[in-house]
Amino acid sequence: MDLGIKGKSVLVLASSKGLGKATAFEFAKEGARIMLSSRDAGQLEETTKEIIDATGAEVNYQVCDITKEAEIASLVEETASRYGTVDVLINNAGGPPAGGFDAHGDDNWQKAFELNLLSFVRAIREVLPYMRKQGGGHILNFASSSIKQPIDGLILSNTFRAGILGLSKSLSQELAQDNILINTLGPGRIATDRVEELDTIAAKKQERSYEEVKAASEKAIPLGRYGKPQEFASIAVFLCSPANSYITGQALLVDGGMVKNLL
Template sequence: MDLKIAGRTALVTGASGGLGLAIARGLAAEGVKVAVSSRSSERIEAAAETIGHGAVPLVCDMTDHKARAALVDEAASRLGPLDILVINSGGPPSGPFESHDDRRFAAALDEHLGGAVALTRSALPSMRERRWGRILTITSCMLKQPAAGMILSNVARAAVAAFVKTCANESARDGVTVNNLLPGYTLTGRIAELSGQMAETTGRSAGDVIGDWEAQIPVGRLGTPEEFAAAAAFLCSEQAAYITGISLSVDGGWNRGLF
């Protein structure tokens, strides 16, 4: 399928590895001019090199309010006005409610909801004016089925989803779609990190933790970043113009709910 986005411009945050990098690669393969960002200059420059297609590396720490407010303009100055914005960031620390103080809750909400608000505020006006745009936030399958020991992620992701739905309704008539993409258990460094943390907590091996996750997935395995990136590229495409305000799970059937 021709996604009809060749020549478009995109910014993908949190793209030095994992899902962000896979999405950037997928968009670049479709002919999109891509800027990628991360807090590490060394890692994002290496990522841009692997993406090829003239990918532009940008350094931005999403906890830095000034830096994130300027990121969209920086990308646009290198590529031209942004058509596609993919907002991705690493997940908050795991652990039960009692293990997190107020500062951790505030930090999780600021990085995830605050980051999405800041980037959307910068990108949306130009998209609406040009009557074409795609904004995609990457959250978690736990948005629809909150997981034990993941309270910071559960809360922050839900807040982002409410923001996405509201923005989608407000900008739909201007040709801008705003959607939320929910990864399930996928073969990334984040999975290694989480399985290690949970192994420490439970006294089991990381392999056993991953095995438990696989047993919960009807497909019977963890997903790949490339499978997730294919869904992201479609939602950023011309063909997805009638899809907005959704939270789409890419989780191998892990979520047992109807929606």
């Protein structure tokens, strides 16, 4: 199936590794023009070369701390300068520190807000003029399975991922008149460094081995395994392609059936 992505301008935040990198890779396979970003220049350079070598796509990068308003503005401006516009925005950010309510003071709450919610608001604000001018676009906000079911010991993530869901749903109503579609995509247990980190923390807390914790997590997933980053990324690409012209304001989990909610 031709998704109609070839030549589209795609900006992916936090894309030097993990789900951001996997998503950028899948867009590149479809012939899109990619702008990568993260705070790690060395990792960005390595990832850019890897994607170009594998796909032959046009890929560039810019270092960006997404907690800084000016750096987000500069990133979007550079993307539009290179590619003429921004057709697709993938909002992504690393997870905040683990822990329950008593583990975090105001500083952690403020940092998590700036990283996991305000950064998305700022990036959307910057791309909207380009999308409105061209008559449409796609925005996809990466969140977590916690948008459907809170995760124990992740109070910061649970709070601000839910904020992403509210932002996406509200904007879907406001932006529909501009033909800008916005959705939320939540990963379950996908095999990334972040999930490995959380499993390691859980193993230490439970005084069990990492392998035991992972096996227990996999047992709770109907498909019996962690997802692959590429499996998550393929859904992201579809939702942000011209093939998706009527899904907006929705929240979808890629979790192997792990979360058992009805809504």
